[in-house]
Amino acid sequence: DVVMTQTPPSLSVAIGQSVSISCKSSQSLVASDKNTYLNWLLQSPGRSPKRLIYQVSKLDSGVPDRFSGSGSEKDFTLKISRVEAEDLGVYYCLQGTHLLTFGSGTKLEIK
Amino acid sequence: QIQLVQSGPELKKPGESVKISCKASGYTFTDYAMHWVKQAPGKGLKWMGWINTYTGKPTYADDFKGRFVFSLEASASTANLQISNLKNEDTATYFCARSGGAYWGQGTLVTVSS
Numbered sequence: 001d002v003v004m005t006q007t008p009p010s011l012s013v014a015i016g017q018s019v020s021i022s023c024k025s026s027q028s029l030v031a032s033d034k035n036t037y038l039n040w041l042l043q044s045p046g047r048s049p050k051r052l053i054y055q056v057s058k059l060d061s062g063v064p065d066r067f068s069g070s071g072s073e074k075d076f077t078l079k080i081s082r083v084e085a086e087d088l089g090v091y092y093c094l095q096g097t098h099l100l101t102f103g104s105g106t107k108l109e110i111k
Numbered sequence: 112q113i114q115l116v117q118s119g120p121e122l123k124k125p126g127e128s129v130k131i132s133c134k135a136s137g138y139t140f141t142d143y144a145m146h147w148v149k150q151a152p153g154k155g156l157k158w159m160g161w162i163n164t165y166t167g168k169p170t171y172a173d174d175f176k177g178r179f180v181f182s183l184e185a186s187a188s189t190a191n192l193q194i195s196n197l198k199n200e201d202t203a204t205y206f207c208a209r210s211g212g213a214y215w216g217q218g219t220l221v222t223v224s225s
Contacts, residue, residue, distance in 0.1 A: 001173070039212050041156075048206060048215040049156065060213065092156055094212060099172070100146060100158040 002027050006093055006103030014111045018081045021106045023093035025074040030097070037096035040069055040078045043105075044089040053078065085110055113137035115207055115216035122222045128195045131219045133207030140188035141165045144210035147181060147192050150218070151203045161210070162190060197223045 003026040013019050021040075029036045040053040051060050053069040056076060066081045080087055088110050093103035118132040133145065147159040160171040162181040169181040180193040194201055202223045207216040 041212065043156075048218055049208075049212075050215070051212045054212065090155075094156075096212070099170070100161075102148075102156040102158060105155045 002029075002095055002098045002101045004093055004095055004101050004103040006106055008106060009104065010107040010109065012109045012111050013083050015083060015085060017083050018079065019083060019108065020080075021078045021091055021093075023071075023076045023078070023103050025076075025095055027098060028073045029076075029095050030073060036072065038069075038071070038076050039094040039096065040067075041092045041094055042087075042089050043092065044086075047089075049092065080108075083108075083110070113209075113214050115209065115214055117205075117207060117216040117219045120220040120222070122224070123197050124225055125197055125199060125223055127197050127223075128193060129197060129221055130191055130193045131205055131221070133190045133192075133216050135188045135190070135209070138209075140185060145181075145190040146208045146210065147190075148206040148208055149175075149203045150206065151200075156206075159192075159205075164190065194221070197221075199223050 005024045007022050011019050029038050036056050038056050041049040041051050043049045052063050052067050057069040068079045070077050090105045090107050092105050095101050114136050116134045121129050123129050141164045144161050146161040149157045149159050159175045162169045167183050178195050182191045204218040204220045206218045
């Protein structure tokens with residue numbers, strides 16, 4: 001089974017700062033079709049998860065370009081530039097190459 | 112617009128069964144698989160498995176083999192999750208999510224308590 005190791009478990013940042021979240025897979029996430037199925041989700045308090053980024057770096061419609069995803073193979077990063085108050089919540093990486101596996105989550109708090 | 116609407120919260124006793132529904136609208140139901148995800152109180156997301164909405168074939172993650180059943184009412188564009196012989200540790204919010212992860216239901220809270 002694929003294990004997704006996500007760090008850090010929590011972050012406390014001031015408005016306007018930038019943050020990065022890491023997600024490392026125990027296996028390569030490059031699929032047989034050459035795509036890499038690595039998503040980033042945000043679960044705001046009391047809400048369902050919302051997908052922000054798919055296939056490593058593609059932004060979902062309506063997602064601010066302050067969010068960006070990068071990485072390849074087994075090592076991935078979500079970067080949030082100029083954090084805003086609405087960005088608080090728990091961020092999860094999700095791999096979809098080998099069935100599905102979630103990372104353990106990163107709780108983003110605003111100072 | 113695409114929506115996944117789940118059934119309401121449930122309060123059950125240990126040993127009972129529960130069935131949660133997830134009604135899809137705004138797209139062709141059989142074009143996308145449906146996944147189920149568990150979130151225990153204060154915990155992260157855990158993938159339970161998925162069902163092929165075209166063939167009806169379910170696939171269960173290892174931790175969800177035995178008491179968990181995914182089913183369809185394809186004519187009603189609805190996916191169901193049934194949990195039998197409920198245990199306290201089944202207390203959680205259960206989400207359905209369309210394949211790809213862009214669309215999620217609002218979640219159904221199942222509370223198991225004597």
